[in-house]
Amino acid sequence: GxxxxxxxxxxxxxxxxxxxxxxxxxxxxxxxxxxxxxxxxxxxxxxxxxxxxxxxxxxxxxxxxxxxxxxxxxxxxDARTVCYLSAEYLLGPQLGNNLINLxxxxxxxxxxxxxxxxxxxxxxxxxEPGLGNGGLGRLAACYLDSLATLSIPAIGYGIRYEHGIFDQKIVDGWQVEDCDLWLTNGNPWEIPRPLLRYPVRFGGHTEPYTDEHGRFRVRWVPELDLYGMAYDTPVLGFGNDNTNLLRLWHATAGRSFDLQAFHKGDYYGAVNAKVGAENITKVLYPNDEPEVGKELRLKQQYFFVSCSLQDMVRVHLQHAPNLEGFHERFAAQLNDTHPSIAVAELMRLCLDEHGMDWERAWEITRRTFAYTNHTLLPEALETWPVELFGRLLPRHLEIIYEINARFLDELRMRYPFDPERVARMSLIEEGPVRRVRMAHLATVGSFAVNGVAAIHSELVKSTVLRDFHELWPEKFHNITNGVTPRRFIQLSNPDLCGIITDLAGPGWARDAENLRTLEPHADDAAFQQRWQAMKRAAKERLAARIREATGAVVDPQSLFDIQVKRIHEYKRQHLNLLHIVALYHRIKQGTDSDPTPRTFVFGGKAAPGYFMAKLIIKLIHSVAEVINRDPEVNQRLRVVFVPNFNVKNAECIYPAADLSEQISTAGKEASGTGNMKFSMNGALTIGTLDGANVEIRDAVGHENFFLFGLTVAEVERTLAEGYRPWEYYRSHDELREVIDLLRSGLFSHGDPDLFRPLTDSLLQHDPYLLLADYPAYVEAQARAGDAFRDPAGWTRMSILNAARTGFFSSDRAIREYCRNIWQVEPMPVSLAAGNGSVP
Ligand code: 8GP
Structure with a gap:
């Protein structure tokens, strides 16, 4: 342009x-x-x-x-610009949020x-545009909101999936996936840019040649080309006039299809090939872990990264004669390793397309990217088989080999007597199947690496990237996640918004630290009453929604004990269930001492191929069925599963919670962000010392948080000493009875085998230490139940939670990224100035 x-x-x-x-x-x-x-x-x-x-x-x-x-x-x-590269943006509905931001x-x-x-x-x-799976995608959406609100020049780059995360239906207690059709009736928020297209190539081979200066060069002769077309969505700031750009790429077939196939007369074959090309942006992979070796997934990643970098290069060349200074114009954040192929792609653009030499290209590349790690789970760390990689992206594999060769030389010089360390750090994993380690590529190719909560960043340094931290300690940062108070307080909880605005004035939504003005009122009886009325109204709204969605009737006076998030064994929804069955069992035995009526609410999707997670959903429904229809129990306990947990439902759920379940095995949840949304809305947390729970507890006060469970060090020790879950089962009577109930067929219409895979896993391996944590969890639950029977005491704790969680605003997180990583300054936009645009 x-x-x-x-x-x-x-x-x-x-x-x-x-x-x-x-x-x-x-x-x-x-x-x-x-x-x-x-x-x-x-x-x-x-x-x-x-x-x-x-x-x-x-x-x-x-x-x-x-x-x-x-x-x-x-x-x-000519502003320095942040480019956020993310395969996922879980935006949620736009209209309400845009009204607020305007x-x-x-x-x-x-x-x-x-x-x-x-x-x-x-x-x-x-x-809702559900272009993400969960935490990572929603975080990207919160960050776009904060970037615009803080007047930071920023572009979000991603994929315009035709089908976002599947719709979850429940049939007979089982999850059934249904196709998401968010685009079917048109998307008024996007502006298609048919002329803004970039070619993206795949396959073929590379060949050496000598350029006009007699220099050795490599040319990529690809087999396939497609185009990526831009769809732009404006992202409003709140309380300012800045409006940033979210640019999502849509795949269309390129000319090679026409030339190769149509001209050979194979009309149907040609049409088929075209359709194949367009498949690249058809569907979001619905997993919260990478699926091994899925070719289409790698294509998606390269496709959107290539379009985005070409777009950045185009913008840069509007201001500069060449790619020198590219890293000064842009800071590109890699949201996990999904876009980490960008390291090789920028090298390719610099070397092959812009004739730069290796050293300069590498310098620019390393100074452009920064990488955020979102998980430590070994099964979630992305690697790609070299064979697949080389077949789709032969030139990129060559570049990665060259990066690696130079890197390994450096390592051997530094650690001449430590070949094992050198092998551990290699970008290539050697083994029966050689693989590219994407986290290593991202770390080597970036100037900064960060984790997403204090404890997680420490674990990144001491576990998955330990060797890299020893080599480059200054590269490592922590930036604790945050969530936008606009969507998760102002939009979702208008009554709470009213309360805060009355006390703190309207500025709190831009400066969440102002939530502290609530603090002195925590014991004020009249204020407490208003607070309780706000909670009560939110619970009534959720109760109505639950009734509409499931037919279940729940009592808004009961303690709303809520766990909503992806279903995963490490998140331990089944630990929550063990407690519920224990309460049921006590009531049936007449040994109950906690008369607090409770409503347990669950919500969350399971990856379609994750059998255990789907079985947990079935178990929630099965336990609900028995409890909800037993008149001896259902005055005290209700269990419901809200189907299709998404942003829209979430907005109704967080404000209604009394108790927020954040019960992952210590060391497994990188941060969590739902934990922040609950706490801001005045829920108390029952949780482990994991992820951001640690910082939430410190912020709200230890006395306002129900802590339980093994610490990271204790988890490690327990496993190292040869954990035998069976012994907990044998020595803890109630735990044994609870597990025996699950195995009895009581919750499965007499079929003792239905939940066998779950109970067997717990008794034989229990990799997430549910049994070890069970006694402490049940004890913490009893404390929560007791506390709830003192409304004034509970309300005080609830107010203090909301008052002290301003730190978890995504504005704070983005300020830290700007200062500590991106080195970028705000650039406020003024509509009022007019600049003579209107003649
Ligand atoms: C999540 C982490 O599990 C969560 O603890 C963290 O709060 C969140 O990222 C934001 O940092 N990770 C993912 O959502 C994730 O890895 N998703 C995969 C589908 C890509």
Whole structure:
């Protein structure tokens, strides 16, 4: 894009109010206008979907002026820009959030009311862009919100999956996956950019040649080319005028298909090949761990990384004659290893396409990237078989080999008598199948590496990247995750928002430390009453939603004890179940001493191929079935599973929680972010010393947190000493009875085998130490139950949780990234200045 010499007029001042005015009157007029001119509908026949679309276009118009002005401001200032590379963005519904960030919720509600429409009904129409699996994808979305809010020039790059995370249906207690169709009715938030396309190549071979200066070079002769086309979504800041760009790539077939196949006369074969190319962006892999050797997954990763880097190069060359200084214009964050092929791709662009020499290319590359690690689970660390890698990306494999050869030389010099260390650090894992270690590539190719919570960052340094930390200690950072208070307080919990705003003024949503103004009121009786009413209303809303979704009736007076997150053995939903069955058992035995009525709420998706996780979902439903229909028990206990946990449901769930279950085995949960959302909404946590729980507990006060369980060191020791879960089973009567109940067929209509794989795993291996942690967990639960029977004491703790969790705002996290990693400064955008754009 060449810059226009003369400024094109923005839309004229006469219609400016219609398209940008924020009063209820302007919004109403624009809405009616959009219904006619965009949706092509008249009032009497408009469907709820038409209402949503018209509302979305009305809001979008108001975003575009900001967006264009932002692009203009960044470009003129030649601003250093953050590029967030992520295979996932779990955005959640856009309309409500955009209304908040524009500051027009009240105007919109008023305008809708004037037209006889309930704003909530419109909001409920929106299908959510579920372009992520869980924590990592949602974190990326929170970070986009904070980057814009902090006026940081930033672009989010990712994949426009046609089908996001599957819809979860429950049939007879089992998870059944259904295709997500978020794009079917159109996506009003994206702007397709058909002219913004980049070629992406795969396969073929490489060949050496000598260039015009007589230098040795390599040329990649690929077999296949596709195109990546940009779809842009504006991302509003809150309380400012900055509006950043989320650019997602969509795959379309390139010309090689036409030339090779159509011209050979194989029409159907050609069409098929085209369809194959377009498959690349069809579907999000629904796993929270990499699937071994999935070719399409590697293609997805390279596809979006290549498009993104080509786009960055294009922008850079608008300002500079060559790629020198690329790393000064951009800081590129690798959200886990999924985009780490970027290291090899930027090398290729510098070397092969821009004629740079190796040393300079490597310098630029290493100074461009930074890498965030999100997991320590060995099975989740990405590696790709060399064979597959070389077949799809022969040139990149060569480059990786060369990076590795030079790196290993350096290591051998530094550790001449330690060949084992050198082998451990290699980018290539040697073995029957040789593999590329993506975490090593990301670490070697980056100037910074960070973990996502204090304890996790320490573990990164002492376990998976230990050798690298010894080599480059200064490269390693911690940046504890954060979540956006706009979506997870203001949007999800309007009553809480009202309470905070009354005390702290409206500034708290930009400066979450202001939540502390709640603290002095923690013991104030009138304030406590208002707080309780807020919780109560949120619980009633969730109860209504549960009834609608499952038919189950729950009592909003009971303690809402909630665990929502992906289903995984390390997250230990089944530990929660062991406690529930223990409570059931005590009531049946008449030995119960904790009369606190409780509603246990579960939610979360299981990876479609993860048998144990799916069996845990079945067990939750089976236990629920027995408990909920037993009149001796169901006055005291209810168990429900909210199907299809997603951002939309989450917004209704977090505010309603009394108790937040964060019970992973110590050392396994990198951070957790749900834990923060619960706590901000006044839930107390029952949790282990894992991930961000550690910092949440320190922030809210140890007396306001129900801690239990083995520490990381104790977990290690227990396993090292030869853990025998069977012994816990034998020596702990209640635990034994609980497990025997699961094996009795009571929860499986008499079939003692149904849950066998789960109970066998617990008794024989128990890799996540449920049995070892069981006594402490049950004891902590009893403390929580007791505490809940003192409403004033509980409310005080609840208020203090919300008051002290400002640290977990994603604004704080992004400030730390800006200062400690990216070295990037805010670039505020002003709409008011006008800059003469309107003639
Ligand atoms: C998650 C971690 O499990 C969680 O502890 C952390 O809070 C979150 O990332 C954000 O840092 N990891 C993933 O979601 C993850 O690895 N997802 C894979 C599907 C890519």
């Amino acid at each position: 060449t810059a226009r010499k003369e400024r094109a007029p923005m839309h004229g001042s006469s219609d400016e109010r219609t398209r940008t005015g924020m009063s209820p009157e302007s919004l109403k007029r624009a809405f009616v206008d959009s219904m006619f001119y965009v949706q092509a509908r008249y009032w009497e026949v408009a469907t709820p979907h038409d209402l949503y679309m018209a509302a979305a276009y009305t809001v979008r118009d108001r975003m575009l002026e900001r967006w264009i002005r932002t692009a203009e401001t960044y470009r003129k200032a 500051g027009i919720v009240d105007s919109a509600r008023q305008g809708a009311r004037d037209l006889g429409i309930d704003l909530q009904e419109i909001l409920d129409q929106e299908p």
